[in-house]
Amino acid sequence: SYELTQPLSVSVALGQTAKITCGGNNIGSKNVHWYQQKPGQAPVLVIYRDSNRPSGIPERFSGSNSGNTATLTISRAQAGDEADYYCQVWDSSTVFGGGTKLTVL
Amino acid sequence: QLQLQESGPGLVKPSETLSLTCTVSGGSISSSGYNWGWVRQPPGKGLEWIGNIYYSGSTFYNPSLKSRVTISVDTSKNQFSLKLSSVTAADTAVYYCARLMLYQLLPNWIDPWGQGTLVTVSS
Numbered sequence: 001s002y003e004l005t006q007p008l009s010v011s012v013a014l015g016q017t018a019k020i021t022c023g024g025n026n027i028g029s030k031n032v033h034w035y036q037q038k039p040g041q042a043p044v045l046v047i048y049r050d051s052n053r054p055s056g057i058p059e060r061f062s063g064s065n066s067g068n069t070a071t072l073t074i075s076r077a078q079a080g081d082e083a084d085y086y087c088q089v090w091d092s093s094t095v096f097g098g099g100t101k102l103t104v105l
Numbered sequence: 106q107l108q109l110q111e112s113g114p115g116l117v118k119p120s121e122t123l124s125l126t127c128t129v130s131g132g133s134i135s136s137s138g139y140n141w142g143w144v145r146q147p148p149g150k151g152l153e154w155i156g157n158i159y160y161s162g163s164t165f166y167n168p169s170l171k172s173r174v175t176i177s178v179d180t181s182k183n184q185f186s187l188k189l190s191s192v193t194a195a196d197t198a199v200y201y202c203a204r205l206m207l208y209q210l211l212p213n214w215i216d217p218w219g220q221g222t223l224v225t226v227s228s
Contacts, residue, residue: 001168033214035152042201042221043152048214086152090211093167094142094154 004087004097011103018074020100022087025068030089032070034063037084037099046085047072077104107132109202109219117196117226123189127202127219134183135160140205140212141185143176145198146221153198157205157212158185165212192226199223 005023012018022032032050035043045054047063050070060075074081082104087097113125127141134141142157142165156166158176166174170189178185189196199221205212 031208031213035215042218043215044218045214045216048206048216049208054216088152088215090213093165094144094157094205094212094215096152096154099151 001093002089002091002095004089004095006085006087006097006100008098009101009103011105012074012077013105014079015076018077018081018102018104020072020074020085020102022070022072022097023068024070024089027068027070027089028066030065030091032063032065033088034061034072035086035088036081037086038082043086074102077102079104107204107217109204109217111200111202111219111222113222113224115223115225117192117224118228119193119226120191123187123192123196123224123226125187125200125202125222125224127185127187129183129185129204134178134185135180138207140165140207141178142203142205142212142215143187144201144203144215144218145196146201147195147198155187155189155200194226197224197226 034047037043050065051063062073084099086099108130117123140157143155158164173190175188201221202219203215
């Protein structure tokens with residue numbers, strides 16, 4: 001079965017840029033989606049199909065996908081961006097990464 | 106605005122069947138272009154996909170749960186349901202219902218999600 005690998009945690013200084021990676025075999029050939037989940041809340045879609053933002057998601061959120069790594073980039077990080085982030089693909093089934101906890105210092 | 110709401114017992118005994126229903130409002134479950142699915146999250150852990158269904162009844166299931174899972178749809182009530190049999194403590198989780206967008210005829214991104222409901226398996 002297909003596996004997605006995310007770092008357990010990423011830290012970023014307030015106002016700086018955070019990058020959260022999602023690794024998978026030839027993930028660049030797949031459509032990658034990203035979700036933000038704050039404590040006690042349901043996940044929220046922040047990026048779909050590698051780099052598309054749903055309406056209402058700030059332009060500070062962007063995505064890229066190539067080779068064996070997809071990346072979620074959060075520019076000008078804010079305290080409100082502290083959350084768990086999950087990547088997801090379809091590969092004969094829906095697969096989630098293990099999640100990354102983003103801390104804004 | 107599309108909304109999804111889970112309902113069902115919050116406590117299930119070991120070896121019994123967990124049953125949840127998701128009610129869709131603000132849109133039709135019979136719309137083409139979507140699947141309707143379930144995702145769960147054990148306390149303090151990550152997301153696990155359970156399965157999803159098209160309004161016509163065709164389903165996709167997580168291979169690791171397939172033998173115990175049944176997802177069904179009731180278009181007349183704009184609802185879909187989850188049954189998970191022979192539950193153990195390992196099935197204790199927040200269960201989310203959600204809409205999956207079809208892209209190139211396959212289920213892809215998930216939006217929106219229900220608020221989630223905690224189901225505890227305990228005697």
